[in-house]
Amino acid sequence: MSKNVDLNQEGVQVKKSACYFCHQNCGVLAYVKDNKVLAIEGDPEFPTNQGGLCCRGNAALLHLDHPDRVNYPLKRVGKRGEGKWEKIPWQQAIDEIAARLQDIKQKFGPEAVATAGGTQRTDDWARRRFMNYFGSPNGFHNAHLCWIPTFMVETAIYGWCPFDLDIGNSRCLVLWGQNPGASGMPEMHHIKELQDKGLKVIVIDPRFTETAAKADLWLPLRPGSDLALALSWLHVIIYEGMADDDFLTNWCTGYEELAAHVVDFSPEWAAPLTWLTPEQIRAGAVMYATNKPGNIQWGTSVDQIGRPAGATMHARALLRAVTGNLDLPGGDLLTGPSKDFITDEEMEANDVLTAGQKAKQLGSDKFKMVTWPGYQRIADLTKKFWGKAPTAEWMCEAHPPSVFRAIISGEPYPVKALLVSATNPISSYGETKLVMEALRKVDFMIAHDYWMTPTASLADYVIPSAGALERPTITSSYGCADFLLASQRAIQPMYGRRNDYNFWRDLGLACGQQGNWPWETVEDAYFDKIKGLGYDAKTYDEFVENQRFHFPEREYSKYKERGFATPSGKVELYSSVLEELGYPPLPQYVGPTENEIDNPELAEKFPLVLTTGGGFMPFHHSEHFQITPLRYLNHSPYMDINPETAAKLSIQDGDWVWIETARGRIRQKANLTPGIDPRVVFTQRGWWYPERDMRDPVLGGCMESNANVLTTTADVDCDPFSGAWANRGLMCRVYKAEQAAEKEVC
């Protein structure tokens, strides 16, 4: 709130808006007059943030009308990446893009059009709806790195992903590679409150994070070695008498096979693999298993460890089952999808896409869990049991690196157009050099964004996106929760911006999808979703103003009446679904994607273990580097290195250093901290420099400090279940950079 704004003046309305700078969607009150937002503040009545806002949320007004925002559709008039643009009317942009897509479809088939998304910052069911009617199976996000593989593996085992923690009644919380202290402020607040009442918190993280500092037990494992830890916890719980025999006997299949399978995975076995002591491993297992009910919170880390990811998710999921922590008060709840409102999946029109087109989804022959083969199997099971399926946009997507490779090679078939919405793949997708090559090569590229990002700079058209205060928001955990939180738009989009929904709808109409888009506005669509709830509301806005939330009554231990949504109706410790899809039915040990034991020669050249991808304030993924007061807080990219290691490498605090893997090298500034193992380094993610030249080849310095230059997406390094690639547990070396980065800011 600026000091000079009188919020009590006549005509000021208070809108119940939401922050849109991460998934938490904190409630925001926007003070609006004449379609202008005068001030914002956290909504004290919103159940998650309770008035709080993080750095990013506070910057909403700086974001809304920042001078660098793209405000009108731009058409390239120079060469790709030359930075020469012409402002054109919205409808002209839509018509020209549609004509080009139709032409590509005619010549190469609809599958030659792919779409890329980022994290959940858009109405992705609308994108999927467009793609389904268009006929292409090749939409994707960074879904593979963020919960989606976890969701599908867990659903294979017990019929839904137990992401809804009944934490208020819990006695123990395992934060497995999650740092809400830097990435989920409302969650951290609730954890701290509950800790004061006795909740035990275990943090599994190679770094001594903000959250680890508050934990009861911190387990600093070697990055990427989570599988060894999970297997040895299973061993301890089963062989040291802490398993829930009643639950295992009555509600699980395959207990004997599992017990036999983990017999050798003792803490002594796991210790050299995880770099933890057997005592640390045992202490964690005991704390979790004996403080029941308990929760294992999902974190993105296991989705990002590459080759061992799927098996790790499986092993971690089994921990909930062997302790009997599923669907009981205080445990990890299997809510299933909403029975009460129309889910995202029901808006996607997945039946429209033919089986023939589904079969063409790139990567689905190799990585089956989050593509049509696995999704279809699981969706059939959940539909039979719950009546509904998980959201396909997210849970069933083309494998991004396979799409990039198809663009470059034309194999197995040509991909000629890429529509990029709310993402900056150069910064956010793995193996940047590959992504860059694909973006330069693709025949036709659209970027739908707030900013002229490095990716948008290479586009043929840039479409201006409406942001947080300019759009309504429904928060429902990727469309998979049984609850929803609803927020309204504070103002209509400024300038020539539009919501992503309107982009896909308009493009759909221009591509001959008349009759398939009954909702003219986002609010119309949202109202359709919620009108069956039975609240007294005639419009979506009325629902927000009067109700705002829908939280159904919690039902516990539903399995006692209905079983689980698996083929046997039980928790399948030995998973028939995984077996059917060609994966090991029990979690087989696989070492970290790159490691010193399997590949000592690599370790000789690259002796340090790299972890990257973790969130840090005040940025989100590759965003907000333009916003000066935020940049002031963290002006340059920093990497963490232990002082002992730094001393050996003659690196001092604040020095620019190179971090190099077999894929390439980047530079960041050294942050000397004892909060990391001397054998490990951590690099910040997402960095680019919007203050630099945005034209090709500089592209905002997008290769210089970008952690994804270091990551690998080769098929062999990906998780065979999902195709998730590796950001963590890679081998690297670090050395001092001869000179500082091109230009230091602030």
Place this chain on the structure above:
Amino acid sequence: MPRYAMVIDTRRCIGCHSCTAACKIHNELPDDMVYNPVTTVGPVGIFPNLSLSFLPLLCMHCDNPPCVDACPTQASQQREDGVVFVEDSKCVGCLSCIMACPYGARHHNHATGTVAKCDFCKHRLAIGKLPHCVATCHQKARIFGDLEDPESEVSKLVNGNRTVRLLSELDTQPSVFYIY
């Protein structure tokens, strides 16, 4: 008459810098100025035996404010409710108050030539709202209120916990209390 005070529960602070950003953004501070930095203490120790804490800072709104005494033009003032502030039009930018403040809580605004500082968001107090840094804190690590009111949360916290005030040996009598 209230006596405004703040309690900072460092056990709750996670060093997210939201308070710093909220103050800087909403009070429209110049790029090079923050009123309420959060200082990171640590991690200290040797891996893996470590501790980490955060120390949020701001103007201490002292009962005995040396900055007010140091001001030759009476631009630096203290209200009866304890809020220490600078009346911009009277400030000649001599910077005496900056030298007098032992907490580094005063800043030279290079654009205007005057001295700027945290004033507990007195423009918000006037309309019944909390200071930005307090309202925005997810962790509820900053608690603000009237020390004269025995029912206020700050009174209860100050009277019910072991608290410290920074540089108490200087007898500045800060109205910012820390729980650790």
